[in-house]
Amino acid sequence: MTATDSVAGRHAAPETASVAPAIELRGISKAFGPVQANKDISMTVPRGTIHGIVGENGAGKSTLMSILYGFYRPDAGQILIGGRDAGITDSQSAIRAGIGMVFQHFKLVPNMTVLENVILGAEDSALLAPSLSRARGELRRLAEEYELQVDPDAVVETLSVGHQQRVEILKALYRHADILILDEPTGVLTPAEAEHLFRILRGLREQGKTIIVITHKLREVMEITDNVSVMRRGEMVATVRTADTSPEQLAELMVGRKVLLRVDKAPARPGAPVLEVVRLEMVDRTGVTRLRGVDLTVRAGEIVGIAGVSGNGQTQLMEILGGYAEPGARVTGAVRMNGADLPLTRTDAAARRRAGIGNIPEDRQVEGLIMDFSCWENTVFGHHRDPEYQSGPLMDNDRVRQRAERLIAQFDVRPANCHLAARNFSGGNQQKIVVAREIEEKPALLLVGQPTRGVDIGAIEFIHRRLIEMRDAGAAILLVSVELDEIMGLSDRIVVMFDGRIMGERQPDQTSAAELGMLMAGVEGGGIPPAQGQPRAHPDARPDLAKGIL
């Protein structure tokens, strides 16, 4: 921990005087057709600092970074790297200028080894062997220097997500990157993995590397960055020293109005059990056991949150409950809805809907919406056979459209045009379409998967409020989210899933992110009581934020 301690001292003094800044952007503009993605953006990133870029979806962060990495040519403006015009025209020249990028979705070849992935595209001779042995030595050096230990001979697909990310960072460093851009780096990490990543980043800063982190998690911005730039609607609205700002101020800058970071809700008044899951087990068609005896009850008028790193059976549980588990899986146990057993052998999502189960799926773009369908067509998806939307043998499209227009108004979907295809809406508005559709049917039980993944702050607030309203109206809600803050903010009870099992149940006001994190990592009993732990290394060091939604 000594490295981290010494870094903490630098936190307040990021400026290194008299040296040209690592990156200087001057008046960058970029338009896509009628959309002005970046408007006259200027930004300076001093050498050896960690710089956060925050903004809602569509604010232009990704465009700006893509310009920096040479994917797009700006319409106007200049990029200076180390004080000189870097002449970045494509990603090759960006790499030559010392820029490395770690994408949100890793660009690794899953069935190649770490070593092969690292040299891919940087082989420097016709034969592989010399490159490989050189890379092996280089990797060993980097591993020692930056805590970037990865087995060079491991096949990438066998590595955990956190390790795969390290491979991406190693790839950039192997190409002599001085500037590292990370796009939403913690989106797929457990709290412990994220903490390790932060240690790596601080180590890199120690060595004089410059790091840009694009994120929407304000807590992480506060924890790791020296300076932070806020983008809104293609413009750079502010660049501030992290020490001088607060999450509330950043959120306000991002959205352009005051935002409630905390979920405001009255205590739950749970009623009779609506959903009862008894010893549910599931073996998928490849023979992998996904659920190992899950017991769970959700009562009317309460929100039960399932915390867990994705891939620990939450998806399968939600799919079984929603009646659309993949065919060929073997499911045993019992699922009761208001005391009546639901059939588990036959998957029929339509019957589940008729039984009063609404469903906001984890992946709105692959499951919840048909992206090429218009918004109005999507507002009856799954309910398209309900008698109220039929007229004779045909669908009553006029009626569906009228209803869609009403929903658009009620849920503030923008643009308010129900004829646009779903793919033309932003992530937050797509999610609003799904949420509107499912809430409108007034289900007795609502399954909610990752309700705010990739959704803007403003829309998050809105969606959370709707879910609380549904709960207060007496609906039972089962929530799955990888965002611990969301789980802690929304849930009345929290259960943690690990490896297809329920690890334990906690009350949100009597637990901590650290304790849940231990349960999520499979440590029985949560390991550390909430009061102890390592304060600075864990998010609960900021009790004021732990309950926030960001």
Next chain:
Amino acid sequence: MTRLPRWADLILTPLISLALAFAISAVVILAIGQDPWAALKTMVTGAVGSSYGWGYTLYYATNFIFTGLAVAVAAHAGLFNIGAEGQATLGGLGVALVCLALPWPHWALALPAAMLGGALFGAAWALIPAWLQAKRGSHVVITTIMFNFIAAALLNWVLVNVLRPPGSQDPATANFPAGTHLPTLSDMAGAIGVQWGKATPANVSFLIAIAACLLVWLLIWRTPLGYEIRAFGKSERAARYAGISPVRITVVAMLISGALAGLMAVNNVMGEAGRLVLNNVEGAGFIGIAVALMGRNHPLGIFLAALLFGFLYQGGAELALFSNIPRELITVIQALVILFTGALDNMVRMPLERLFGRRAG
């Protein structure tokens, strides 16, 4: 990505593709020392310059409408039905069996029965690949291709061993009874007092094809089943989430597709030949793929594309008859049209999108 305005997408793009295909055809014709302008004139006059030409053009177009619709319905469900050829072959068998079964007193009675026979046989031939795809995951592209060969072999056997009249040396059925002869378009024009054309094969099936276009449009865009077919075609996982059974949609869409292909036999077997002969589909099942591709799986587009290919077929036949251009070159021209309107579609689309994108910006 910039989206093209609808009219440009549906009309401008295919027109430019077509112009490019004809331009390259002209170069090829020049290269073999012929006059492309004269060739074009021969084609146009031959295909649409007379009621006789129209009679053939519409006859071919009718075949292509049915097979184009067949391919399109399957395509909306995300299934590539290459088996319209075989399904139409079997449809022919169904039509022939119906026509030969009874001494039909009037065509108006024979027609619905023959349609039913053709559709049922075509659908049945599509059912097996559909079932294999839905239940066993055997890819429908592979199985439908194989079923084309099986259909051809089956027809061969049936014509030689079962349906061939005693004493005949021709692998074909007996002529259908007179009560099954469908009125040609000129007969029908005559019935309402208009003098139009003479003995050409275009017949009442053309009107059925138009009705089929309307019904397919209703099915795909106005019924819950069509909604499910389109949803399944876009995303199987989303369809499952919505409670749409992949097995059911795969089977139902292929049944409809096969039935449409089978219906083609009402035109070529019942309406034109008046008996069932070998290889009576003459590749119309494969042309249907190009027609559906060019018509963007929309019935109106398919109607127009089928007319175009009817024109190319009839015009090409005239060209082979009345010019020194070798018959093979007709195939080259048809291939170029398919290449440009189908495979190279994006070549035209992307510059157009840039053009429109700049204008919008």
